[in-house]
Amino acid sequence: MADSGDLLTQSYDYTLPPDRIATRPVEPADAAKLLVYNRTEGSVTHARFRDLPDFLPEETALFLNDTRVIPARIFGHKVSGGRVELLLNKPLPDRRYLVMIRGKVRPGTRLLFERGLVAEVLELLPDGARIVRFLQGDQEMEFGELVEILEQIGHVPLPPYLNREDEAEDRRHYQSLFAREAGAVAAPTASLHFTPQLLERLQERHPSYTLTLHVGAGTFKPVESEKILEHPMHSEYFRIPDPAAEYLRSDAPLLAVGTTVTRTVEYFV
Numbered sequence: 580m581a582d583s584g585d586l587l588t589q590s591y592d593y594t595l596p597p598d599r600i601a602t603r604p605v606e607p608a609d610a611a612k613l614l615v616y617n618r619t620e621g622s623v624t625h626a627r628f629r630d631l632p633d634f635l636p637e638e639t640a641l642f643l644n645d646t647r648v649i650p651a652r653i654f655g656h657k658v659s660g661g662r663v664e665l666l667l668n669k670p671l672p673d674r675r676y677l678v679m680i681r682g683k684v685r686p687g688t689r690l691l692f693e694r695g696l697v698a699e700v701l702e703l704l705p706d707g708a709r710i711v712r713f714l715q716g717d718q719e720m721e722f723g724e725l726v727e728i729l730e731q732i733g734h735v736p737l738p739p740y741l742n743r744e745d746e747a748e749d750r751r752h753y754q755s756l757f758a759r760e761a762g763a764v765a766a767p768t769a770s771l772h773f774t775p776q777l778l779e780r781l782q783e784r785h786p787s788y789t790l791t792l793h794v795g796a797g798t799f800k801p802v803e804s805e806k807i808l809e810h811p812m813h814s815e816y817f818r819i820p821d822p823a824a825e826y827l828r829s830d831a832p833l834l835a836v837g838t839t840v841t842r843t844v845e846y847f848v
Contacts, residue, residue: 586807602741604752609774628772632780640826640833641787642840644767646794647758649726650733650750655692657682663690665698666736667729667764668708668796669816670722675701679796680709693732706811726761736764739799762793762816769837785834788823792816792839817843 605611609629616623626634651667663682670676678698684690690698695715702710713720720728735745735753755770756778781787797813804810819827826833827847835841 588802588805588807588810591807600740600742602743604771607774608772609777611772629774629777631777632784635781635785635834636832637784638832639785640831641781641785642823642833642835642844643757643787643789644755644770644792644837644839644843645757645759645789646763646767646791646839647761648735648754648763648766648794649761650729650735651764651796652734652736652745653692653696653729653732654734655690655696655698657684658689658691665690665692665711666796666799667725668813669762669764669793670725671710674712674719674721676711676713676722676725678709678711679707684709694728696728696732708813736796736799738765757789759789760791760793760818762791764796765794765798767792767794767837767839786826788820788826790820790823790840790843791818792843794839817846819843819847 609627611628613626613628613630614623615626615634624634649667653665653667654662655665656662661682663680663684665681666679668677668679680690680700684700684703686700686702688700690700690711692698697714698711699714700709700711704710713725715724715728735749737743737745737749737753753766753771755766756773756775757770793816795813795815797815800811800813802810824847827844833844835844
């Protein structure tokens with residue numbers, strides 16, 4: 580059992596100088612720094628991400644998250660004219676959506692966006708999230724239809740610590756090579772360091788599998804509670820295809836690329 584002091588949020592405060600925060604990606608992506616900890620020897624090696632094949636044991640499978648980031652941040656206004664910002668979190672049953680809204684709203688408020696997109700507020704939740712429905716004309720929108728509109732009018736919801744607005748290049752930089760399934764509002768960032776050449780090298784020597792975990796807007800939510808265990812966690816959708824699930828049922832070794840894959844695998848096993 581962890582010491583009660585270890586569960587205080589303040590126990591995890593640390594100083595991170597602004598000049599140590601990378602606000603734009605390194606080029607090429609696999610030139611990023613890689614720290615390797617050898618648990619057997621207790622040694623630390625400083626390398627580059629492109630050196631990953633040199634450290635990965637034989638017969639180790641790669642597990643990758645194929646979620647695709649959608650431009651889930653949109654700007655609009657209320658019927659009264661007041662400006663609003665909406666961040667899509669995830670779809671809910673019956674064509675309802677969980678969102679975060681910057682701007683004062685109440686049930687019944689309608690928010691107007693480009694391309695004739697309308698969001699109607701249905702419910703205000705205690706944690707600050709809102710449940711809405713999206714319409715075009717009088718028709719409620721399915722998730723696939725909404726994604727098509729967001730691809731045209733939306734902005735990439737960059738992490739707040741980058742302290743800048745999104746740019747056109749972010750649509751490419753903030754997406755992994757193997758992104759396929761639309762639904763995330765934030766990228767599984769460990770995946771962003773792969774280049775086509777590096778991925779090919781790894782897949783020549785190691786089997787690879789994909790699963791899907793759609794990172795939700797909760798990843799942007801700051802921890803405001805005094806005790807970590809009291810922080811409300813948002814749920815996220817995940818899917819593990821049969822071939823990946825079969826491998827996970829074995830005792831074969833694997834490399835989970837990033838925390839999104841790690842927590843999905845841990846939940847499964």
